[in-house]
Amino acid sequence: MKKVSKRTIDRALLYIRTLESLIKEKKVLVSSRELGNIMGLTDVQIRKDISNFGRVGTPRVGYQTAELKNKLEDFVLQKRVVRAVLFGAGNLGSAILKYPGFHRDKIQLAAAFDVDPKKIGRKINGVRVFAARDAGRIIKKNRATIGILAVPKEHAQPAADQLVAAGLRGIVNFTPSSITVPKRVLVRNIDLTIEFLALFCGLRA
Amino acid sequence: MKKVSKRTIDRALLYIRTLESLIKEKKVLVSSRELGNIMGLTDVQIRKDISNFGRVGTPRVGYQTAELKNKLEDFVLQKRVVRAVLFGAGNLGSAILKYPGFHRDKIQLAAAFDVDPKKIGRKINGVRVFAARDAGRIIKKNRATIGILAVPKEHAQPAADQLVAAGLRGIVNFTPSSITVPKRVLVRNIDLTIEFLALFCGLRA
DNA sequence: TAGATTGTTAATCGATTAACAATC
DNA sequence: TAGATTGTTAATCGATTAACAATC
Numbered sequence: 278m279k280k281v282s283k284r285t286i287d288r289a290l291l292y293i294r295t296l297e298s299l300i301k302e303k304k305v306l307v308s309s310r311e312l313g314n315i316m317g318l319t320d321v322q323i324r325k326d327i328s329n330f331g332r333v334g335t336p337r338v339g340y341q342t343a344e345l346k347n348k349l350e351d352f353v354l355q356k357r358v359v360r361a362v363l364f365g366a367g368n369l370g371s372a373i374l375k376y377p378g379f380h381r382d383k384i385q386l387a388a389a390f391d392v393d394p395k396k397i398g399r400k401i402n403g404v405r406v407f408a409a410r411d412a413g414r415i416i417k418k419n420r421a422t423i424g425i426l427a428v429p430k431e432h433a434q435p436a437a438d439q440l441v442a443a444g445l446r447g448i449v450n451f452t453p454s455s456i457t458v459p460k461r462v463l464v465r466n467i468d469l470t471i472e473f474l475a476l477f478c479g480l481r482a
Numbered sequence: 483m484k485k486v487s488k489r490t491i492d493r494a495l496l497y498i499r500t501l502e503s504l505i506k507e508k509k510v511l512v513s514s515r516e517l518g519n520i521m522g523l524t525d526v527q528i529r530k531d532i533s534n535f536g537r538v539g540t541p542r543v544g545y546q547t548a549e550l551k552n553k554l555e556d557f558v559l560q561k562r563v564v565r566a567v568l569f570g571a572g573n574l575g576s577a578i579l580k581y582p583g584f585h586r587d588k589i590q591l592a593a594a595f596d597v598d599p600k601k602i603g604r605k606i607n608g609v610r611v612f613a614a615r616d617a618g619r620i621i622k623k624n625r626a627t628i629g630i631l632a633v634p635k636e637h638a639q640p641a642a643d644q645l646v647a648a649g650l651r652g653i654v655n656f657t658p659s660s661i662t663v664p665k666r667v668l669v670r671n672i673d674l675t676i677e678f679l680a681l682f683c684g685l686r687a
Numbered sequence: 688t689a690g691a692t693t694g695t696t697a698a699t700c701g702a703t704t705a706a707c708a709a710t711c
Numbered sequence: 712t713a714g715a716t717t718g719t720t721a722a723t724c725g726a727t728t729a730a731c732a733a734t735c
Contacts, residue, residue, distance in 0.1 A: 284726075286683050290676045298659065308692065315660070320692090321728060328694055336693040336734045359682050369581075372574035377635050378658025378675050384682075423681060430582050447681045453583025454503065455520070465681045467674075470583050471495045476628060476652045476670045477564050477589075478491050489702075513716070525716090526704060533718055541710045541717040 281329045281352075288326055289349050291316060294378070296346040308339035350383065359384045360421040362445075364436045365428035366391040366406045369451055369469075373427060374401045387419035409439070416443035423447045430454040486534045486557075493531055494554050496521060499583070501551040513544035555588065564589050565626040567650075569641045570633035571596040571611045574656055574674075578632060579606045592624040614644070621648040628652045635659040 281289075295315055299307055309320040309327070316323075327333060327345070330352045334340040363370050366389045374389065390409045391397060397408050407415055416424075424440040426433060430452040437456040440448055447463040450456055458464055486494075500520055504512055514525040514532070521528075532538060532550070535557045539545045568575050571594045579594065595614045596602060602613050612620055621629075629645040631638060635657040642661040645653055652668040655661055663669055 282726075287680060290679050291673075293679075294658065294673065294676070295660070310692085319728075322726095324693060325695090325727080332694075334693050337691050338735075339692070353679055353683055355686060359678070361678060367577070368573045369577035372572070372577055373674055375573065376658065376674050378673055380675070380679070384675070384678055422685065423678060425678070447685050449677050449681055453499065453581065455500070463681055463684050465677045465684075467677055468496075468499065468583055469578055469581050469672075470585070470589070471499070472654050472670045472672055473564070473566060473589055473628060473630070474495050474498075474558055474585070475492060476654055476668055478558055479668050479670075480627065480652050481560060487702075515716085524704075527702095529717060530703080530719090537718075539717050542715050543711075544716070 285326050285329055286353065288318070288322075289330070289353060292323075292326070293346055293349050293353070293380075296342050296349070299342045300346065304342055306339045307342055307345075309334070311339075350380075354383050358382075359423055360387045360419055361385065361423040361425060362387050362412070362416055362419070362421045362440075363389040363404070363425045363427060364409070364412070364440060365426065365432075366393075366396050366401060367427065367429075370425075370427040371401050373425060373451075374404050384423075387421050388415050390415075409436075412439055413443040416440070416445065421445065423449065426450045426452055426456070428452065490531050490534055491558065493523070493527075494535070494558060497528075497531070498551055498554050498558070498585075501547050501554070504547045505551065509547055511544045512547055512550075514539070516544075555585075559588050563587075564628055565592045565624055566590070566628040566630060567592050567617070567621055567624070567626045567645075568594040568609070568630045568632060569614070569617070569645060570631065570637075571598075571601050571606060572632065572634075575630075575632040576606050578630060578656075579609050589628075592626050593620050595620075614641075617644055618648040621645070621650065626650065628654065631655045631657055631661070633657065 309323040312323050313320040330348050333345055333348050361384055363373060363386060370389060374386065386404045389401060389404050389406045390412045391406050392409045396406045399406050422445060424445045426436055426448055428436045433452040433454045433456050437448060437458055441458050441462055450464055450466045453468055455466065456464065514528040517528050518525040535553050538550055538553050566589055568578060568591060575594060579591065591609045594606060594609050594611045595617045596611050597614045601611045604611050627650060629650045631641055631653055633641045638657040638659045638661050642653060642663055646663050646667055655669055655671045658673055660671065661669065
């Protein structure tokens with residue numbers, strides 16, 4: 278397969294998001310220009326990006342929203358389903374479990390983990406909360422590949438260690454402390470507050 | 483002032499984060515190589531970035547962590563303090579209010595808003611929750627400039643409208659629905675789940 | 688057919704990397 | 712001084728934009 282740059286993939290994920298809402302609005306067709314206006318990109322950029330994923334548009338007509346979305350998702354997920362688990366079912370963890378933007382059909386949240394006995398056994402948005410000490414067993418049973426870290430930052434490293442030991446291949450780290458993991462494990466750090474600074478920088482200009 | 487690229491600024495924000503933890507570990511000096519190892523960047527990239535913010539390192543010695551952090555923060559925030567308000571004090575909003583990574587001295591969370599009478603009047607991590615209908619008045623009184631959207635996605639647009647009407651200049655949108663605002667208002671969209679897909683894309687490769 | 692829109696190839700632009708000079 | 716590390720200038724690389732061809 279042709280190599281697609283990370284930047285393009287990131288944009289593709291945003292295209293999927295936008296297409297979802299267009300589909301919900303019952304919009305069947307969209308042109309690169311319209312898409313560009315919505316997303317603040319040029320039409321050329323969009324056509325260029327999309328061309329990475331195959332011929333999917335019709336000259337004079339545009340792109341079929343549903344078809345384009347499928348094409349992009351197929352590329353990104355390669356028709357596979359990803360199973361993920363969540364570590365830490367506090368406010369942030371609950372917010373993630375309830376987040377409406379989830380591609381539920383593509384990313385399955387198999388289980389959540391917490392140390393708080395009051396939470397263990399409950400379900401949050403259909404996902405059961407298990408005791409953190411059982412994480413290894415349950416991760417293996419579900420063959421999950423991605424872990425989401427939403428624990429207090431003191432617990433970030435031990436929790437990450439546990440996830441790595443269970444054989445997960447990727448971790449999305451929502452805590453503001455950096456974690457160290459073996460090279461084979463991919464980490465994405467998400468800092469909820471860094472965007473405020475970034476926004477402010479933009480305002481200044 | 484010399485123009486600094488957005489990419490560089492984004493990295494600068496991460497440098498600040500990393501420096502904070504180094505400072506907490508009582509590390510006084512750090513070399514570009516060390517910093518690079520921690521952050522997964524080359525030493526050259528780091529020196530190049532830092533050179534945008536003035537001469538701050540000492541050859542043969544490295545950078546003073548505290549000095550470098552201040553230099554970067556001064557550049558990013560220009561010694562000003564930003565006042566922000568939060569719209570929506572549910573799980574996600576509470577998680578943001580409690581997020582430990584906040585630069586509390588630089589970004590002041592002036593107020594939170596919600597429609598739920600049970601929440602109004604309470605304090606979350608020291609920030610008082612007000613009735614959403616009072617937002618305009620309170621925003622003006624506090625002279626806040628940034629709004630954080632953490633409401634259910636159906637309310638994203640009306641809430642954004644209210645924030646814009648109150649005169650805010652920037653919005654950090656945590657809902658997965660896109661909002662339309664006047665051009666003078668800057669928006670940063672944060673999709674909590676998009677990183678999972680991005681991570682998965684990385685795994686595949 | 689004419690016109691609009693997609694898709695591609697070439698040109699430009701910007702960011703990263705490499706090489707090296709400056710400095711403690 | 713010698714050696715290590717910063718900071719800068721030049722070269723490379725990649726991504727965006729422009730121009731245009733293809734197509735419905």
